Amino acid sequence: MSDEIKKGLLGIVVDETEVSKVMPEINSLTYRGYAAQDLCAKCKFEEVAYLILNGELPNKNQLKKFENQERKERKLSNTIIQDIKRFPKTAHPMDVARTAVSIMGLEDKETKDNSTEANMRKVMRIFAKMPVALAAFYRARKGKKIISPKKNLSFSENFFYMCFGKVPNKEIVKAFDVSLILYAEHSFNVSTFTARTITSSLSDIHGAITGAIASLKGPLHGGANEEVMHMMKKIKKPENAFKWINKALDNKDVVMGFGHRVYKSGDSRVPTMREYFGKVAKLKKDKKFEKIYDIVEKVMIERKNIHPNVDYPTGPTYHLMGFDTDFFTPIFVISRITGWSAHIIEQYAANKLIRPLAKYKGNQHRKVVQLNQR
Numbered sequence: 001m002s003d004e005i006k007k008g009l010l011g012i013v014v015d016e017t018e019v020s021k022v023m024p025e026i027n028s029l030t031y032r033g034y035a036a037q038d039l040c041a042k043c044k045f046e047e048v049a050y051l052i053l054n055g056e057l058p059n060k061n062q063l064k065k066f067e068n069q070e071r072k073e074r075k076l077s078n079t080i081i082q083d084i085k086r087f088p089k090t091a092h093p094m095d096v097a098r099t100a101v102s103i104m105g106l107e108d109k110e111t112k113d114n115s116t117e118a119n120m121r122k123v124m125r126i127f128a129k130m131p132v133a134l135a136a137f138y139r140a141r142k143g144k145k146i147i148s149p150k151k152n153l154s155f156s157e158n159f160f161y162m163c164f165g166k167v168p169n170k171e172i173v174k175a176f177d178v179s180l181i182l183y184a185e186h187s188f189n190v191s192t193f194t195a196r197t198i199t200s201s202l203s204d205i206h207g208a209i210t211g212a213i214a215s216l217k218g219p220l221h222g223g224a225n226e227e228v229m230h231m232m233k234k235i236k237k238p239e240n241a242f243k244w245i246n247k248a249l250d251n252k253d254v255v256m257g258f259g260h261r262v263y264k265s266g267d268s269r270v271p272t273m274r275e276y277f278g279k280v281a282k283l284k285k286d287k288k289f290e291k292i293y294d295i296v297e298k299v300m301i302e303r304k305n306i307h308p309n310v311d312y313p314t315g316p317t318y319h320l321m322g323f324d325t326d327f328f329t330p331i332f333v334i335s336r337i338t339g340w341s342a343h344i345i346e347q348y349a350a351n352k353l354i355r356p357l358a359k360y361k362g363n364q365h366r367k368v369v370q371l372n373q374r
């Protein structure tokens with residue numbers, strides 16, 4: 001056995017998956033073999049969610065059934081609604097998401113059943129209820145009345161409706177749908193690996209997703225989309241952008257929304273999301289954020305040859321859609337539940353306890369001295 005340490009498991013292949021792959025031959029992230037940008041162009045989010053969970057794109061009947069199930073499961077228990085109203089208004093919505101799924105686990109009658117069939121039913125419940133819980137907190141913390149989900153609205157339309165009380169125009173909904181498709185899955189990233197690690201002890205799906213949410217919160221992972229917005233707000237106006245980013249690089253700061261463990265010459269999701277960011281900016285008649293975006297990107301590539309990742313365009317897009325900045329990563333959650341769940345089910349199907357080794361560098365063996373002699 002080699003003693004060589006691969007910090008961060010850099011370059012280590014730990015298992016197999018059928019869910020997704022970055023295919024170098026088409027330079028793209030693929031879900032079950034389909035390029036993510038192709039799915040964005042031809043599908044709505046529910047179709048992609050079905051694909052990730054079931055392995056194939058749905059036909060019309062399968063999609064209808066899937067959508068009906070999701071819409072039927074949206075309602076939250078009174079306990080969760082009351083809890084959400086009581087949560088501190090200052091709580092980060094990622095902590096609300098983490099707590100909400102944990103409470104769902106307490107309430108779910110099938111928590112102990114880890115069969116694929118039961119897990120698929122539980123996934124559907126978590127997938128349908130999470131946006132409702134987050135939207136409830138979105139409003140409750142502002143002292144606004146919680147809005148119940150509507151069965152005649154799509155997944156994305158319903159989320160806007162529950163947060164803002166209205167559904168925006170089709171192009172905005174499409175841009176949101178596209179962001180969900182691009183966020184849905186990304187192989188063995190840190191949150192998915194967390195979910196698989198928890199699953200590997202044969203723990204349950206609610207626990208695995210709770211852990212995955214905690215992992216996604218970090219700024220080096222999902223939290224980056226929020227940090228991008230904080231950066232853009234600090235820059236304030238395009239005239240400041242060039243100086244700001246050069247100073248950040250002179251200070252050797254990590255610039256959020258740039259770089260990636262897998263993509264070293266550009267994240268294949270970025271061009272699609274950048275296009276939709278542009279569409280939303282045009283609809284909202286905003287030029288400021290696009291200009292800041294372009295200047296920072298140009299300097300990052302010229303000075304560091306580091307390209308943006310998908311969090312860079314989603315940050316300002318969600319801002320222009322009207323979402324509070326701390327809701328950007330929770331939006332990532334409502335989408336990534338699909339990818340996490342597919343991996344959790346895959347892990348159960350061919351499980352091996354995940355238990356790596358560590359190279360010990362602590363004290364050598366020593367004898368305990370009694371308290372009165374220390």
Ligand SMILES: CC(C)(COP(=O)(O)OP(=O)(O)OC[C@H]1O[C@@H](n2cnc3c(N)ncnc32)[C@H](O)[C@@H]1OP(=O)(O)O)[C@@H](O)C(=O)NCCC(=O)NCCS
Pocket residue numbers: 219220221222224253254255256257258259260261262304306309310311
């Ligand atoms: C995503 C990330 C953690 C990948 O990390 P990694 O694969 O471990 O790569 P490293 O952090 O070792 O980066 C390699 C080099 O590029 C630099 N670098 C990478 N991303 C950078 C960034 N966003 N800003 C500035 N420098 C960066 C590192 O400082 C390092 O430089 P060095 O070799 O001189 O020390 C890293 O790029 C990062 O922190 N990005 C910002 C957070 C982010 O946007 N996360 C979302 C990912 S989807």
